[in-house]
Amino acid sequence: MRTARSVHVLVAGTSVQMDFAPGHEDLADEVEALWAHVVDRDRTVAASPAIRRFYTPSGVSRGGGPEIQSVVPGAGAAYAVSGDVTVALIEHLVGSRILLHAGVVDHDSLGVVMVVGESGAGKSTATLALGREGRYLTDELTILDPIDLHVTAYPKPISRRVGTAVKRDHSLAELGLVHNDTASRPDLVVFLHRGADIEPHLERVPHAEALLTLVGQSSSTWTVPGALTRLLELLEHGGGAVRAHYTEAADLPGMLESLPPVLPGGRWEALNGLHASLPPESRIGLFPVREAVAVDGGIVVLDPGRALHLTGVVAVVWHVLAENGPLTEDEVIARVVDVLGPHPQAAELVDDALTWLRREVLVPELRPLTSG
Known part of the structure; x- marks a missing residue:
């Protein structure tokens, strides 16, 4: 043709x-x-x-x-x-960079700001408002180096919907934007919550919740080794993500000048050397996951297409299996009691946790002993 x-x-x-x-x-x-x-x-x-x-x-x-x-x-x-x-x-x-559905601006006073949201959440408008006070990198696709978290710009034309019309692209020159080709790692991660008649305010987002949000705004995080760890380093660098509740994007630059206090805690640990294999008969094991981190009193596990936040007894059961390899159910109960202390319904609570883990395809179905 x-x-x-x-x-x-x-x-x-x-x-x-x-x-x-x-x-x-x-x-x-x-x-x-x-x-x-x-x-x-x-x-x-x-x-x-x-x-x-x-x-x-x-x-x-x-x-x-x-x-x-x-x-x-x-x-x-x-x-x-x-x-x-x-x-x-x-x-x-895919596989060579951490790719997120997010905009990035190197702002004159705020540093490198990454704005995150689903389609229609207002990323392009927010990026435009911030970009007029700095350098534009992207309104759609954030490209992070998996080693140093530096940003490679994707300065595509800004996409905007005017009224109820279809979305149209607008040139940077038309909008008064200047672009950069690269930037250092983001200093601030902002989750957008735009709505009518909202009192503008910011709130800090716990690391575990922020991880789930970031993975949810990516189609490939699990293809990059150590991506959860890198994203936690990014969140820690900025004191944790913030959620911006606002009506007008023009308010964002001023709002972000006064950030809320960093949340207490926030400690995390990468969980390495996990035991994951098909267990022998009558023993309980784990399916392998791409990555796992202990954060906010629970565990976030990363699998293709999803991240899950394990909390309470579920997190303890998963961690016991990850640390000790395949166990019988009695052994699981005993080790959970060692961690959490005695409880009259320990067996029932562990059984409920295992049911949840099997439903989420993190633990294989128990294989009964075969005769002969």
Whole structure:
């Protein structure tokens, strides 16, 4: 299939080539203008881009070429292109970086601020409000080095919905933003809670809850070894995450100038050397997990697609099994009593905890002894 126009960009340390089929010349012009701050006009990497995408108004496939996306011309077309590039970049970086659904700004007085929220939570608007007082890095995809937690910018065009219209991309120049290519590790992690008629205020978020939120805003955290530990180091660096309750994004910079006190406690420990294997008959063991940390009086475990916060007897039972390998149920009860002290319903509480752990596929079903 013939290409009418190509746009080459260097973004997040990655070369991207966007090819546009005949009929999408206007879209190519718009995309080039929106991404002007990162366009590779000299085409230094055009011969071998790391990512190559093809956009057609018809969706006709091109055998052996880059993946094709059908984009309907119109107001939301450029936004569709940026979304597709974002997905392609995520796929390209999975496993080598900690990737979060979050915006980042290097703010003049607040330092490096990361704003986290689900789609529609107001990340782009919050990033814009903060970015006008600093340097913009991204409104959508935060890319963290898994060693030093430094940020690699993904300064895509800002995506905004005006009124009830479709989302549209806006150039940095149009919005008065200046971008940076990199930043040090975030100094402040902000979870967004925007709503009508909310009294603006901030609250600290416990580390365990913050971990669950961050993992929930990623499609690949579990592919990076030690990601939970790195994220806890990030939270600790900033005194813990804060949740911003607000109505107008313009209030955020001022709100963040006066942070609430750091929560007491906050100690954590990476749990290494865990015993996880299919247990022998009549013994209880653990399924392996990607990572586990003790934090906030419980344990957070990371598995593909999820993080779970284990608390109370459930956390103690899991930790007993992790430290001691496969055990009989009586041995589990005895070791839990050693930790928590005697209780008249110890056996029932342990059984309930094991039922929960099996339901969450953290403990295998008990295999009965076979005769003969």
